[in-house]
Amino acid sequence: MNTRLIALIAAALAAAPAAAAPRIESVSVKPNPAPFEAGRTSDVVISVTIDRPTPLDISCEALIDPGDGGRTLSMSWDLGDRRTKTTRYEYKKPGSYRLKVSGTGKDACTGARDITVTVGAPAAPAAAKAAKTAKAPSCPSGWTLVEGSVKGARYTCRARQPAQALRCAEGTSYFSERGEIGCR
Structure with a gap:
């Protein structure tokens, strides 16, 4: 056994x-x-x-x-x-x-x-497709895209002019220069 x-x-x-x-x-x-x-x-x-x-x-x-x-x-x-x-x-x-x-x-x-x-x-065609479908640059509310500033992914925004000028107190006057507004 x-x-x-x-x-x-x-x-x-x-x-x-x-x-x-x-x-x-x-x-x-x-x-x-x-x-x-x-x-x-x-x-x-x-x-x-x-x-x-x-x-x-x-x-x-x-x-x-x-x-x-x-x-x-x-x-x-x-x-x-x-x-x-x-x-x-x-x-x-x-x-x-x-x-x-x-x-x-x-x-x-x-x-x-x-x-x-x-x-x-x-992999290159996927990158080219992504570039074609890329969203155009946009600025936040109250700002506008500066004409001619878009170069690829780089661009510039500027504050929009207000719809109406500020009401300035007596003895001051409204001004708007280089994206700034106010009363002087």
Whole structure:
């Protein structure tokens, strides 16, 4: 009976790592959208998090396909490693890319995740649209926009002339200069 029990325990232990392999939980890219300047590359940080069912899961391997036809990256987790690992990647051209992370190798992580990475150019149309829909400058009540003062987001307001002049006391007279009114 002892041999049967030992064989049963050995079979359970042999099957356990396959059933409890770490799973790819999430992937993120920062910055996203990534800025892009002509003649330069856009450097991003890719973070991959795994979910370990037990603290004894020893290793897990994953491949990262950045989606731009460039080199494939690899990540591996060993006993004692943190759940989240990061790596850097440089995109050479602006565009929208589908970054994919999936398990690979003998000790492959289970599951797969993907994320859209936007580099440079696609973000520009949104900025242009925002500029077109920007509200014209306006002055607060009692003020008027100075003609010819609008230059982009900069403008000048001046106090409106009152509908009727002030009634000044005897011996004083109404005045209006440089946006000020009063009796002198």
